[in-house]
Amino acid sequence: MANLSLTATCNRSCSFCFAAESMETHQGATFMPLEVVESAFDLLTRSQVAEARLLGGEPTVHPEFTTIVDRALARGFRILVFSGGLIPPKALHRLEAIPEEQLAVLINVIAPGTGKPSEEARQREVFERLGRRVVLGVTIESPGDDLCFLIDLIERFDLARTVRLGLGHPILGAGNTHLHPRHYPEVGARTTEFGLIARARGIALSFDCGWVPCMFPAEAMATLGLTEHEVGLRCSPILDLLPDGSYVSCYPLAARAREALVDHATLASVRDAFLDKQRADRPFMLYKECGPCHWRAEGKCTGGCLSASLQRTRHRDFAVEVPHGG
Amino acid sequence: MTTYHVTRGTHWSVGRTSLTVSDGQGGVWTFVHPEAALWDLLSRGTRFDAAVELMRHIASMSADESSAFVGAAIEAWHDAGLLEQR
Numbered sequence: 575m576a577n578l579s580l581t582a583t584c585n586r587s588c589s590f591c592f593a594a595e596s597m598e599t600h601q602g603a604t605f606m607p608l609e610v611v612e613s614a615f616d617l618l619t620r621s622q623v624a625e626a627r628l629l630g631g632e633p634t635v636h637p638e639f640t641t642i643v644d645r646a647l648a649r650g651f652r653i654l655v656f657s658g659g660l661i662p663p664k665a666l667h668r669l670e671a672i673p674e675e676q677l678a679v680l681i682n683v684i685a686p687g688t689g690k691p692s693e694e695a696r697q698r699e700v701f702e703r704l705g706r707r708v709v710l711g712v713t714i715e716s717p718g719d720d721l722c723f724l725i726d727l728i729e730r731f732d733l734a735r736t737v738r739l740g741l742g743h744p745i746l747g748a749g750n751t752h753l754h755p756r757h758y759p760e761v762g763a764r765t766t767e768f769g770l771i772a773r774a775r776g777i778a779l780s781f782d783c784g785w786v787p788c789m790f791p792a793e794a795m796a797t798l799g800l801t802e803h804e805v806g807l808r809c810s811p812i813l814d815l816l817p818d819g820s821y822v823s824c825y826p827l828a829a830r831a832r833e834a835l836v837d838h839a840t841l842a843s844v845r846d847a848f849l850d851k852q853r854a855d856r857p858f859m860l861y862k863e864c865g866p867c868h869w870r871a872e873g874k875c876t877g878g879c880l881s882a883s884l885q886r887t888r889h890r891d892f893a894v895e896v897p898h899g900g
Numbered sequence: 901m902t903t904y905h906v907t908r909g910t911h912w913s914v915g916r917t918s919l920t921v922s923d924g925q926g927g928v929w930t931f932v933h934p935e936a937a938l939w940d941l942l943s944r945g946t947r948f949d950a951a952v953e954l955m956r957h958i959a960s961m962s963a964d965e966s967s968a969f970v971g972a973a974i975e976a977w978h979d980a981g982l983l984e985q986r
Contacts, residue, residue, distance in 0.1 A: 853926070854922050854924075854925075854926045854927065854928050855922070857920045857922075857928050857930065858913050858920055858922070859913070859915065859920075862914060862915050862916040863915075863916050864915065865915040865916060865917055865918055866916065866917060883913075886913055887911040887912060887913045887922070888911060888912055888913065888914075888943070889906075889909075889910065889911040889912075890906070890943055891905070891906060892905070892906050892942060892943050892944075892945055893903055893904060893905040893906070894903070894904050894942050894946075894947070894948055894951070894974060894983075895901045895902070895903050895947070895948060896901065896902050896903075896904065896948055896971060896974055897901055897948065898901065898902070
C-alpha cells in the first residue's frame with residue numbers, strides 16, 4: 575500500500591497533524607501534478623495494488639480532484655480518501671455519485687464542541703450526504719479523549735460501522751501535539767472499554783499504526799478479538815508519495831529519508847529501500863522494557879512508532895580527557 | 901592528556917538491561933553491563949578518574965582493573981567511530 579499525498583495544503587489546522595511540518599517546509603508542488611498522479615497509478619498497477627489511497631493535506635481541495643477520481647475509477651481502483659471532512663462542493667458532488675463498494679472516505683472527525691461550529695456543521699453535512707461511504711477516524715492525542723460520541727454519529731448519520739483509531743505520533747524533530755508513550759496504557763484501557771461498547775452495537779475497531787500490545791490490559795486483546803497484526807505490526811511501512819513525486823516512509827519520519835519516484839519501481843522495492851535505511855534505527859524502542867519483552871521476542875510487536883522511539887534517543891555533546899597511560 | 905569527544909550524529913537510548921548506541925550512519929551497538937554503565941557515566945560528563953572510581957564499585961573491580969577497563973572501552977569506542985579526537 576501507499577498513500578498518494580495529493581496536496582501540501584489543508585483547510586483544517588489540527589494540532590496533532592503529522593503532515594504539518596512537511597506542508598510548511600515542502601519545496602515544489604503544492605498540488606500533485608496529473609502526470610505524477612498517473613505515474614503513481616502506474617506504480618500501483620505494477621505492484622498489483624487494488625486501492626488508490628488519496629491523502630493530503632486535504633486531498634479534496636486539489637483543483638483536479640474530480641479528474642483524479644475519474645482516472646482512478648477508470649483504472650479499476652477502489653478509492654480511499656483521507657479527509658478532514660471539509661470537502662468542497664464540487665468534490666463532494668463527485669464522491670456522492672460513487673457506489674459504496676468503490677469508495678470509502680475516512681474522515682478525521684471533529685468531536686462535538688471542540689472545533690469551529692461552522693466546520694463541525696460542514697462535517698455533519700458531509701456525513702449526511704456520503705452516508706455509509708464515511709468511516710469515522712480519530713487521532714488520540716490525550717489519554718482523556720472520550721470516544722463514545724463516535725457511536726452517536728455513526729448511528730445518527732448511518733455511517734460505516736467501523737471506527738479507525740489513530741495515535742498522535744511525534745514528527746521527528748518537530749513540535750506537533752502528540753500522545754506521549756507513558757500515556758499509552760491509559761489509552762489502551764479506555765479503548766478497551768470503548769471497544770466493548772462499540773462491539774455490542776455492531777461497530778468494529780480498526781487501528782492505525784503505532785499501537786502496541788502491551789498498552790492493553792491483560793486479556794483485552796482476546797476480549798476484543800484483536801490480533802497482533804492489528805495492533806503490533808502495522809508499520810510495514812505504508813509509504814507516502816508527496817506532491818513533488820518523492821516518497822517518505824511516513825510523514826513523522828519525512829525528515830529522515832526520501833526516495834524519488836522512478837519508472838521501474840514497485841512498492842515492494844521502495845519499501846525495501848526504506849527498511850534498509852531504517853535498519854540502524856529499528857533497535858531503538860518505545861520503552862526501556864522493550865528489549866526483553868515477550869511480544870517482541872515472539873515477533874508480535876515491532877516496538878511501536880519508530881518516530882516516537884527515536885524521539886527518546888539522546889544526543890549530548892560530551893568529552894572525556896584520558897591521561898596518558900590511562 | 902588525550903581528549904575524546906562523542907562523534908556528531910551519535911545518539912543512544914537507555915533500556916532496562918542494555919543501552920543502544922547508533923553512530924547515525926548505519927552502525928548500531930548494544931552495550932550491556934558494565935559498558936552500558938560507563939557510557940552513561942561519560943555521557944553525563946563524568947571525568948575519567950571519577951569514572952574509574954565509580955566503575956570500581958559498580959563492576960566490583962580493583963582500581964587497576966577499573967582503570968584498564970575504562971581506558972580500553974574508550975579506545976574501543978574511538979576505534980568504532982563513536983568517539984573522536986578533535
